[in-house]
Amino acid sequence: MQLFEIILFSVICVCAVVMLYYRFINPEPAQQDPEPVALDYARSFFPVLLLVFLLRGFVAEPFRIPSGSMLSNLEVGDFILVNKFSYGVRLPILHKKVLDMNEPDRGDIVVFRYPPQPSLNYIKRLIGVPGDVIRYDERRKQLYVNGKKVEKTATGTYLPYGESEESLTFDQTIARTDGTKVKFPILNANGRYVRRTSISGTWVVPEGHYFVMGDNRDNSADSRSPAFTFVPDENIVGKAFFIWMHYGFGGDGFEPSRIGTNITAVEVEAAN
Structure with a gap:
């Protein structure tokens, strides 16, 4: 996505240079009929490309879900919108x-630039804010935040597309920094096949960083894995909130029932 932004910005700059050239340096060809092809294209594309650049950069940006780390809330092939100004305006x-x-908070689904390779965008659930002590017991599949068990309630089973074994589904409830509580769906493996991407451990979230986990708890490379632990604030891209289309290339194809799905965590208890 960053490469696309650079290319888009470069094209906008080229259009601007062409228009300025024919406006101030060599204006005579611009008075002819027909006007130069380069000027015609620059005038046509400049406002459209500039609008796209501003919308993507400051308002909302589309992303496609490439993996199952956020099942069952986000499926492979979901196209989502990410709010770019939820956590502040970035250039x-x-x-x-x-x-x-606003600051990112527990329970948010965040898109961020992968710390070891910032050109890649990842999407995970934010679990820990600066100062939090996060503990995860992989054997019991239990999460703790600041010494308190993060409750989960069994809701049934879920069979991901293309998989042969069902996963156990839960609604997990987490407290936000303002005292409200929100819930969201998570999966735990149910059977022999588990990608061991999660480990037990205790982590203290440093200032200016966040701890993230996939909703598909046993099949997610996230802050529990050695590849990366904490996400720096400057790597946060935005808050995911909406599915605008679903198409699984080489998979389940177009699925209209996914369109319009709100993926934000649901508030279940207000602050006292």
Whole structure:
């Protein structure tokens, strides 16, 4: 996605240079009929490309879900929208925050630039904010935040597309920093086949960083894995909130029932 932004910005700059050239340096050809082809294309594409760049950079950006780490809330092939200004306004390409707004909170689904390879975008559930102590017991499949058990309630089973074994489904409830509680669906493996991407451990989230986990708890490379632990604030891209289309290339194809699905966590208890 970052490469696309750079290419888009480069094309916008080329269009601007062409228009300025024929406006101030060599205006005579612009008075002819027909006008130069380069100027015609630049005038046509510049406003459209600029609008796309501004919308993607400051308002909302589309992403496609490539893996099952967020099942069952997000399926492979979901196309989602990410709110780019939920956590403040950042400059496109530079990713420099110029205006603070809300802070990422527990229960949010966040898109972020993968710390070991920032050109890749990852999507996970935010579990820990700066200062939190996170503990995960892989054997019991139990999460703890600041010494308190994060409750989960069994809801049934789920069979991911293309899989042969069902997973156990739960609604997990987590407390946000303002005291409200939200719930969201998670999966735990049920059977012999488990991709051992999660490990037991205790982590203290440093200032300016976040701890993230996949909703598909036993099949997610996230902050529990050695590849990366914490997500720096400057790597946060935005908050995922909406599925606008689903198409599984080489899989389940077009699925209209997914369109319009709200994927934000549901508030279950207000602050006291």
